[in-house]
Amino acid sequence: MTRKQQRFTFIIVGLLLLGVAIALILTAMKDGISFFKTPTQIMTENLDPTTRLRIGGLVVIDSIERQNEVLTFQITDNNMNLNISYKGVVPDLFKQGQGVVLEGYLTPNKLFVADSLLAKHDENYMPKEVADSLKDQGHWQGQTPPTND
Template sequence: MTRKQRRLVLIGGSVGVLGIALALILSALGGSIVFFNSPSDVLVRHIAPGTRIRIGGLVKTGSVERGGDLKIRFEVTDGKSDIPVRFQGIVPDLFREGQGVVAEGKLGPGNVLDADTVLAKHDERYMPKEVVDALKKSGRWQEGETASAGGAVK
């Protein structure tokens, strides 16, 4: 083997090893990545039951039902569609009807989200960029407000 051929074999082997390492990293991350969805997105995309998702929108007025053992049921709306959410645990202090919320969990039969995480916006001016975009799409966004790149509403 000439010097040039050895160099090409070394470079080719290095690229192959890097490719395998990248494939392993991406396959490991694939199971833990959860993308944001609005309630309308969930219904349009026909997401299969058992899929882990994150939805965001507003807590629908009149939909909050509290039960025993810290169980709570509510609906997340983007103005067009509603997704029922079941959660067992302590919800954030700022959680209430008409406020922004992000819930993460597994989608069950009948498009009911069995949430294991519920997040409420931390003050009256903050809302995740994805929630702002979904509300704008549904027409429920008040045009006097604008969102900065970080998601803060001015």
């Protein structure tokens, strides 16, 4: 092989290795990527149950129940409510009428099984999509919290 052929082979092998490395990184990151949705989007869209989701909304008043280690409650974007099931450590800031962000999976019967729960103490920390939805509907954190209808 001439020097030119060796250099060309080296470049091709390097590009192939780079492509494999990028593919491995993207595959590894795929499980960590979550798509943000509101309760209305989750209730109206046909979502794949294997898709990891991040949802946000306000905890509906009088919806919190604890059975053994499982916490169940509803969240709302003041348009639709979504049932949540969560097993894990509950943050001190978690309470009725406050904002939450959850990560997990949606079951076929529209129950969101969360494996991560973040409580927000005011709208300044609420995801932009949820805050915009609440503003559009005329509801805001400082107003009367949503009730369980």
